[in-house]
Amino acid sequence: MKFNIINHGSLIGFTPVDDTAQAWWDEHVQECHQMGNQYLVEHRFAQDIIDGIQATSDKQQAASRGQGGPTGDKQS
Secondary structure, eight states: OOEEEEEOSSEEEEEEOSHHHHHHHHHHOOSOEEETTEEEEEHHHHHHHHHHHHHHHHHHHHHHTTOSOOOSOOOO
């Protein structure tokens, strides 16, 4: 999942670079102004979105390293 993030001052531009990023945006962010393929977010909301992207990325990386936590499988 990859985003290009550009600080325009009072607005922050988020551009999903791949399908996973677009799917994350569609699932986690409500209505938002858009210019071309860039979503424009007020500066005060941008950090929450960045934190959400980072948290999801961290979970994906941990899962790919086999550190995703319990899977529900029980061993006897």
